[in-house]
Amino acid sequence: MWEGADDKLLERMLQFYPGQxxxxxxxxxxxxxxxxxxSxxxxxxxxxxxxxxxxxxxxxxxxxxxxxxxxxxIYDPPHIPNQGMDRRKDFQVRFGLGTKSSADTNYNFSHTFPPFVCEAYRVLKQEGVLFCKISDYIHNHRFQWAHIEFVQAAMSAGFFACDCIIKVRKGPIIDSRWKTAHHARKRHCYWLVFRKSGRCERPSANS
Ligand SMILES: C[S@@+](CC[C@H](N)C(=O)[O-])C[C@H]1O[C@@H](n2cnc3c(N)ncnc32)[C@H](O)[C@@H]1O
Incomplete structure (x- = not known):
C-alpha cells in the first residue's frame, strides 16, 4: 500500500525493481x-x-x-473515457480525460493495451521493467476491470507480471452528477510491475 505521492513511489520503485x-x-x-x-x-x-x-x-x-x-x-494512460467537463479543475488536460471511446471499443481503453504492451516489450532490454499506473472505474453502467485487462495484455505480450502496489488517495472523486451510487466509491489505483523476463525477481537476487 502507498499513501504518498506518485513521484515518491516511483523513485522507490526505480531503486527497488531494476537489477541496477x-x-x-x-x-x-x-x-x-x-x-x-x-528528479x-x-x-x-x-x-x-x-x-x-x-x-x-x-x-x-x-x-x-x-x-x-x-x-x-512507465505508462500512466488516460483512466476514464468520455468524461464530462469539470470546470473547477484542469483534470481534462492533466489526466487526458477528454479522450473518447466509442461503442465499437466498449466505451473503454482496453483496446489500447495490447498494441502498447507489444511496443513496450519490444523497446525494453531483456530484464527491463514496465511500471503501469492504472485505475478501475465505473463507466457505461459497468465496472471496468482495467487493471485485469492490462495484466492479461502484458502477459500475452510476453511480460512476467511481478508485483502490484495499491495507491490510496485521501478521498474518492465524487461528481455532483452521480446522485446514486451503485458501486463502492473508489479511492485507490494500482501500480503494476512487469519484467521482460521469464522470472519475477531481479537478475541479481538469485543469480
Ligand atoms: C494520465 S495522463 C499522464 C499524467 C502524467 N503521468 C503525469 O503525472 O503528469 C495520460 C497522458 O497520456 C497521453 N496519451 C493518451 N493516449 C496516448 C497514446 N496513445 N500514446 C501516448 N500518450 C498518450 C495523454 O495525452 C496524457 O498526457
Whole structure:
C-alpha cells in the first residue's frame, strides 16, 4: 500500500525493481512530467499530445525507438473515457480525460493495451521493467476491470507480471452528477510491475 505521492513511489520503485540503476527510462505518457519534478533520472518523455511539449511526440502503439533500448518504461494512460467537463479543475488536460471511446471499443481503453504492451516489450532490454499506473472505474453502467485487462495484455505480450502496489488517495472523486451510487466509491489505483523476463525477481537476487 502507498499513501504518498506518485513521484515518491516511483523513485522507490526505480531503486527497488531494476537489477541496477536504469540508464534509459521512457515515460510513455509523460503529460507535463509531474512524476519527474526534482528528479535527476535519465528520462525521455513521450506523449501523443504536442501541447505537453514532450521530448518525443508519438503514440504508445508505435514507439519510435529500436528494440532493446530502455531499462524502464512507465505508462500512466488516460483512466476514464468520455468524461464530462469539470470546470473547477484542469483534470481534462492533466489526466487526458477528454479522450473518447466509442461503442465499437466498449466505451473503454482496453483496446489500447495490447498494441502498447507489444511496443513496450519490444523497446525494453531483456530484464527491463514496465511500471503501469492504472485505475478501475465505473463507466457505461459497468465496472471496468482495467487493471485485469492490462495484466492479461502484458502477459500475452510476453511480460512476467511481478508485483502490484495499491495507491490510496485521501478521498474518492465524487461528481455532483452521480446522485446514486451503485458501486463502492473508489479511492485507490494500482501500480503494476512487469519484467521482460521469464522470472519475477531481479537478475541479481538469485543469480
Ligand atoms: C494520465 S495522463 C499522464 C499524467 C502524467 N503521468 C503525469 O503525472 O503528469 C495520460 C497522458 O497520456 C497521453 N496519451 C493518451 N493516449 C496516448 C497514446 N496513445 N500514446 C501516448 N500518450 C498518450 C495523454 O495525452 C496524457 O498526457
Amino acid at each position: 540503476p536504469p540508464e534509459r527510462i521512457l515515460d510513455a505518457t509523460v503529460n507535463r512530467g509531474r512524476f519527474w519534478r526534482g 535527476t533520472r535519465p528520462v525521455l518523455g513521450m506523449d501523443i499530445e504536442s501541447r505537453h511539449r514532450p521530448d518525443v511526440l508519438a503514440t504508445g502503439s508505435n514507439i519510435p525507438f529500436k528494440p532493446d533500448t530502455f531499462d524502464v518504461v
